[in-house]
Amino acid sequence: MELAPPILKAIAEQGYTTPTPIQQQAIPVILQGRDILAGAQTGTGKTAGFALPLLQLLQNQPRPTLPRPTRVLVLVPTRELASQVYESFKAYGRHLPFITEQIFGGVNINTQIKRLAKGADILVATPGRLLDLMYQKKVDLSQVQHFVLDEADRMLDMGFIKDIRKIIQALPDKRQNLMFSATYEKEIKVLASQLLHDPVEVSVARDNKAADKIKQTIYPVSKEDKRELLSWLIGHGHWQQVLIFVRTKHGADRLVRQLIKDGIRSIALHGNKSQAARNRALQAFKQGEVTALVATDIAARGLDIEQLPHVVNFDLPSVAEDYVHRIGRTGRAGHEGEAISLVSPEEAYLLHGIEKLLKTKLPRVADTGYAPVSLDNIKKPASKPRPRRAGGAQKKNW
Structure with missing residues (x-):
């Protein structure tokens, strides 16, 4: 050249x-x-x-x-x-x-x-x-x-x-x-x-096509059972390195605390942390000092981790394109990777959007070990009205 x-x-x-x-x-x-x-x-x-x-x-x-x-x-x-x-x-x-x-x-x-x-x-x-x-x-x-x-x-x-x-x-x-x-x-x-x-x-790839070397799997599971299932997957599979995506910064911190209680070395990466803290978290993950890096979408792009074997969507992204960027952290430079999404019934509409973007239906695990849930209702759940403060125009009804 x-x-x-x-x-x-x-x-x-x-x-x-x-x-x-x-x-x-x-x-x-x-x-x-x-x-x-x-x-x-x-x-x-x-x-x-x-x-x-x-x-x-x-x-x-x-x-x-x-x-x-x-x-x-x-x-x-x-x-x-x-x-x-x-x-x-x-x-x-x-x-x-x-x-x-x-x-x-x-x-x-x-x-x-x-x-x-x-x-x-x-x-x-x-x-x-x-x-x-x-x-x-x-x-x-x-x-x-x-x-x-x-x-x-x-x-x-x-x-x-x-x-x-x-x-x-x-x-x-x-x-x-x-x-x-x-x-x-x-x-x-x-x-x-x-x-x-x-x-x-x-x-080099059609629009929004996920990397061919990434094995994608959907685990239908209730919101309440996600954390326990995640800990089981990490422990049962003897995973040494997994990048876990959540929707919010508080959700990342909460999940890290729960995983640590389960005996899994974990650290969070999100925008509330200083640049020095984010660098330390990433370095600890790359060097194998922690098993799980729990991140918001700030890490969906730009993270370069050689041969990262596992990515987990603990929460599905609200924008379908971000799914491609998230799972693209694995399966890089010709290596094989695995992307697992834990999907609750409330997120079925998000999964539908992702599959529409990818033009394919992603494989579901039939038996997750938990009570079966359906992902067939692809209608977006109605948002709950936020309660008004005392003294507002709306009278409280206890």
């Missing part, structure tokens, strides 16, 4: 020998300087698909003096993904003289300002913190040559579209644009038409 020896050396040191399909398609196009619209599920190697050719394009240029102008800007939706992309650039560029920095919220902005004093050839950023630093004139994007919008669909889901447009306005008109998205919703196509110039489209 016409990559320089220092880059090939770094790839070999990572233990990679053969490019993935998205890398085979994207790298030559990016090296040609073309804009690209890439559809790739998580775990397909898409980060290397843009990091490797961008490092090569920088390598082809004379090295600028300090402070380094930012020539590559990678915009990502979450802190976790920022760290993952940053580490990838550092690993693949370890034998090259480039400065790579990452900026995101939740940590001291002054520390990041100090780190940016020497400039950065490659800057990986989340939109909010990048705008903060732009307003303080601590970041100059006037010399950006390559702009990467990673996980564009997630960006839109999280309401970043206005921030993205402000950042794009600060970029030079003449630049290469690379846009990566797991799904091609209508809004993504509109954004692509505005951002990209005569793009090459590449795709």
